[in-house]
Amino acid sequence: MDQTNSLFEFARSVFTNQDVDSLLIQISGAVERMTNSEAASILLLDADKKQLTFRAATGEKGKTMKRFYVPVGQGVAGWVAQNGRPLIIQDVQSDTRFTGKIDKSSGFSTRSIMALPLFANGDLIGVCEALNKIEGIFTESDQQILQSLSALAGVAIHNARVTEEYRNFFSRSIEIMATAIEGADTKMTGHSYRVAELTCRLGHQLGVVGDEYRDLYYAGLLHDIGMVSLHDLRYLPRVINQTIQRTPDKLHPLIGAELVKDIRLLAQISPVIRHHHEFFDGSGHPDGLVGDDIPFHSRIIGFVEQLDEIFMNGAIGEEFEKEAIKKAERGVGTKFDPQVVEAYLQLTKKSNAA
Ligand SMILES: [Fe+2]
Ligand SMILES: [Fe+2]
Structure with missing residues (x-):
C-alpha cells in the first residue's frame, strides 16, 4: 500500500474509533509502520500541563512504557512540548537534549528519534515520537508523514475526548435525575x-x-x-x-x-x-x-x-x-x-x- 493510501486508511479507521486509549494504540502503530521505525510512542500532557505521560507505545518495550512520564522541558519529548516544534535527532548520543533516563528504566536502546508536537483544536495536547529508523536516517519525507499522521491524530483524539466528555455528562446527569426522583x-x-x-x-x-x-x-x-x-x-x-x-x-x-x-x-x-x-x-x-x-x-x-x-x-x-x-x-x-x-x-x- 503506498503512503497516500495508508494515510487515507489511517484517517478512515481513526475517525470511527471513539475510545481514546485504543485510538492512541492505533496511532502509534501507524507511526511505527509508516515511518519504518522500531518503535513509536504517544505521550499526552497531564491536566496541569507540567508533564507528559506515555499513553501508548509500540515496540519490544511498549508494554512497560505506560508507567513513565517526562516533565515538560526535559528530554526530547519535553523539549518538543515546551517549544511546540518538531525535532529529528539522528544520533541521540551527540545531543544534550537526550537524557537517556527512560532508556535506563525501560531497557530500550534509543539510537535516533523523530518527535512532533500533537495539537488538538489549536492546543498542544502531547508529543508523538518515532524511534530508531530501521534503515538509514529519518528524512524530510518521514517528517511529512509524521506531520500528516499527527494532524489527523490530533483531530481524532479531540473528537474522542469530546465524545467521552458527553458520555460522562450524559450518564452522570441521568444518575443525578435518578437521585432527584428519590428526593x-x-x-x-x-x-x-x-x-x-x-x-x-x-x-x-x-x-x-x-x-x-x-x-x-x-x-x-x-x-x-x-x-x-x-x-x-x-x-x-x-x-x-x-x-x-x-x-x-x-x-x-x-x-x-x-x-x-x-x-x-x-x-x-x-x-x-x-x-x-x-x-x-x-x-x-x-x-x-x-x-x-x-x-x-x-x-x-x-x-x-x-x-x-x-x-x-x-x-x-x-x-x-x-x-x-x-x-x-x-x-x-x-x-x-x-x-x-x-x-x-x-x-x-x-x-x-x-
Ligand atoms: Fe418505581
Ligand atoms: Fe412507577
Whole structure:
C-alpha cells in the first residue's frame, strides 16, 4: 500500500474509533509502520500541563512504557512540548537534549528519534515520537508523514475526548435525575438504583444486549422520573385525558414519558416509562395494554418495581426473597409476563446455588 493510501486508511479507521486509549494504540502503530521505525510512542500532557505521560507505545518495550512520564522541558519529548516544534535527532548520543533516563528504566536502546508536537483544536495536547529508523536516517519525507499522521491524530483524539466528555455528562446527569426522583419521597430512597440493578440482571438473563441493554438500564433508573413533576402544571394539561381523572400515582408514567420524549438520546425509553404500570392481563394503566403489546422492557421494569415494594415495606434478605417469589408466582400471567417471572426464578436459583 503506498503512503497516500495508508494515510487515507489511517484517517478512515481513526475517525470511527471513539475510545481514546485504543485510538492512541492505533496511532502509534501507524507511526511505527509508516515511518519504518522500531518503535513509536504517544505521550499526552497531564491536566496541569507540567508533564507528559506515555499513553501508548509500540515496540519490544511498549508494554512497560505506560508507567513513565517526562516533565515538560526535559528530554526530547519535553523539549518538543515546551517549544511546540518538531525535532529529528539522528544520533541521540551527540545531543544534550537526550537524557537517556527512560532508556535506563525501560531497557530500550534509543539510537535516533523523530518527535512532533500533537495539537488538538489549536492546543498542544502531547508529543508523538518515532524511534530508531530501521534503515538509514529519518528524512524530510518521514517528517511529512509524521506531520500528516499527527494532524489527523490530533483531530481524532479531540473528537474522542469530546465524545467521552458527553458520555460522562450524559450518564452522570441521568444518575443525578435518578437521585432527584428519590428526593420526592423518603420511602423511595435507593428505589431507582435497586430497580435499575435487578432490571439489568433480568435483562441479561433474558438476552438483552448492546444498546438495548444500556437503554434498559436508563429506563430502570428513570422509570419514576414523572414523580418529580407531579405538581408541575406545564405537564398536567398535556397528559391528563379530559374524561379520566387520574390519581397522582397513575399520572407519573405519563408525565415521565412526556419528560424524556424530547431528549433525543432517551426518546426510545419514553414508551417504556409510559407503560411500566401496565399489567400482562390488561388490568394496568395508563392504556390497559395486554401481553406482548406492552413494551418488553416495561414488562421487566414493571415486575421489578412491584418486587421492590416488598423491600420498601421493610423485608430484606431471605424474607425479601421468599415474599418476592410468592408475589411473582401469584402474578404469573395476570400482572406479570410469564417469561419475566421465569427468568427471575432462574436468577434466584442461580444466586442460591452460587
Ligand atoms: Fe412507577
Ligand atoms: Fe418505581
